[in-house]
Amino acid sequence: MGIFYWYNLINNIIFRGNSMINKERLLSTFVDYVQIDSESKNEKAMSERLVKDLSSLGFEAYADESGKAAGSNGNNVYCYIPGTLDLEPILFSAHMDTVTPGIGIEPIIEDGYVKSKGNTILGGDNKAGICAVMEALKTIKEHDLPHRPMEIVFSISEEVGLLGAKNLDYNNLKSKKAIILDSGGNAGKIIVQAPGQAKIYAKIFGKAAHAGNSPESGISAIMVGAEAVSNKPRNYSKYWDI
DSSP states (O other), rough: OOHHHHHHHHHHOOOOOHHOOOOOHHHHHHHHHSSOBBBBBBBBBHHHHHHHHHHHOOOOOEEOOOHHHHHSOOOEEEEEOOSSSSHHHHHHHEOBBBBBSSSSEEEEETTEEEEESSSSOHHHHHHHHHHHHHHHHHHHHHHTTTOEEEEEEEESOOOTHHHHTTTTTGGGOOSOOEEEEEOOOTOOOOOOOOOOOOOOOOOOOOOOOOTOOOOOOOBBBBHHHHHHHSOOOOOOOSSOOO
């Protein structure tokens, strides 16, 4: 997933292929953002920076209090941008946290690619998506472009269970549709569904019995657990009856 993939996608969605985006500025923002430490649950500096940068563009942005529930020192960043066109609002979102090791990232531009120094990740997941959104907003302001109402959500702790998204106040959202910039592929490719995961915590109690005298009277907790897992429906949707 590269920064210019998101550049091309935003360019096609918002500017309909008529490139007005400043590639040098986009790259500069990316290099700047990846150097801000923001491993999952340590996004405070990044969330504060995003509020500052959105506010400097003249938009009303704020950080919510999702960090308390997510166990993070950072918070989701939200911004609503009134439109100049009478169209339905749309939401753009990306997550600000990175996987580890993501402390002290040193980006290197080499042969047309942005790389990490080698002892850390780069942080393109998902700061490339954030930078694409920010550059699009800068371009809209710079050229005074007509646009529909937009909502921006930059979430925390995505990499450790979508914790920022789970603790977002959805009652405040006005958009019925959202574009999440967090995948790869050719510009214009839109993913409408993806695999997920569900965690089930269970305690299984067996029944003790003498292995020599009456093994048939016992119940193996391991066997019960194994049978439950092996009988799990492959494509279950809501309920799983054991």
